[in-house]
Amino acid sequence: MTLKRRFFLCSRSALILALFLAPALYSYSADSAVKVQLNLKKAGPREVESLTEQGILRDYRLAWTSMAQALEFNTPDPLEGPFAGEAKQQLLQTVAQQQHSGLSQRYVNQNHRVEGVFYAPEGDVMELHDTAEYQLQVSDGGRIIHDENIVLHYVVLMTPGADRWVIRHLQAVQQF
């Protein structure tokens, strides 16, 4: 085998490996960029079980990761699953309008301090208060037109689905 052919095969293998690894690396970095601190001690009247708390933490972080992907790449696919109801409708609408206007949004370095404030007696709805801090970058056709570090307060309603907790309502407020 000639040196040239070896080099060609190595390059091709590296390229294939990179193509396979890219999505995995991306989702890891996107997910790890979302930090969530969850405190459900004040949620009531129903007591939150440990497995429920783990589920909320996992699904809330995934929801923000998915939302960031959807709004950055203007694709509705990541919204399937983590969102339902009004929250999903609004996000789908945003993505559709961004596709039309050529805008996109990046949520960078997300930090969420989340507190449970209400957990229904039968466990069918949980209300969370999220103090979210992140860098918001707005681009028009790839040109950044707005870049700011913001702290926002979100009121969140989550409901249990078949295999996960879904965000049904996500509403930013001036203060809790």
Add this chain to the structure above:
Amino acid sequence: MYRIILIGVIFAATGLAGAQDLRVPASVTAGEDATISTTGSGRATFYLLGPGVSSKSDVSLGEEIHLQARELRNAGDYVAIVCSSTCQGAGFYVTAAKPASLTFLVHPSRVPVSQGDAVSGVALPFDQFHNLVLTPVTVTFQMTAGNASVFSRQVRTQDGAAWFRTSSGKSAGVVQVVASLEDLTARRAVQQVASDPCNLRIKGQRTAAGILVETEPVHDCAGNVVSDGTIVSFTATEGSSRSTVDAPIKKGVARAQIEGKGEASISVASGVVMGNELRIGAKP
């Protein structure tokens, strides 16, 4: 406010501020028009981003930008950006309008009578654009059986939610559970069913095919007829052999045909409730 200060600092620091400025409203009610004022002159591009909104349009600096009600239907955080040679942004909030509907969750849909803390409900007020109304409002919860009020309580919403929990009533039948807020009403029905059987009694007789046993009409301790479909277990002991037949209650009575020719002792149970024991003589 934090956002506005921060944006100002960023742009002042980079020397970009001054070309144009924009003044956004401090807060807007969902579904109402709003105005953003700008300074400067010449053409610019205006961007509005918010929940369900991402728009871009041409504007003239120095003139007011009118935001239409349909652009501001969703409560939440909005960002307005004006770009000419540089970009300037500011944020504002849209808050929910007055309540226009109540989401009312009631559990369970079917409940045994006289159970403590067995019925619960949660009410969440939303405005006409489906925004959660966070301003405290008073929700009245009522439970009625026929024309009789079983339960009534007024609860102030906290963080947009009001809830109650109460015992089920004493009589089987449909109970209406209502949540009301001013002229808004949400209604749910809960079927109260008899509780566990009480004083379970059986009678029996020998027939050509074996032994026919049946219960007397099955009631709970409050006198409600136990629901059809409730399983009653008949156990026959004949010498050293033992057999069990499960029979559902139909029209208040459970019946079973048990095979056997010898003297038999028959007992009855439903759930954890035991009834009387019956002795049937051998077939002559």
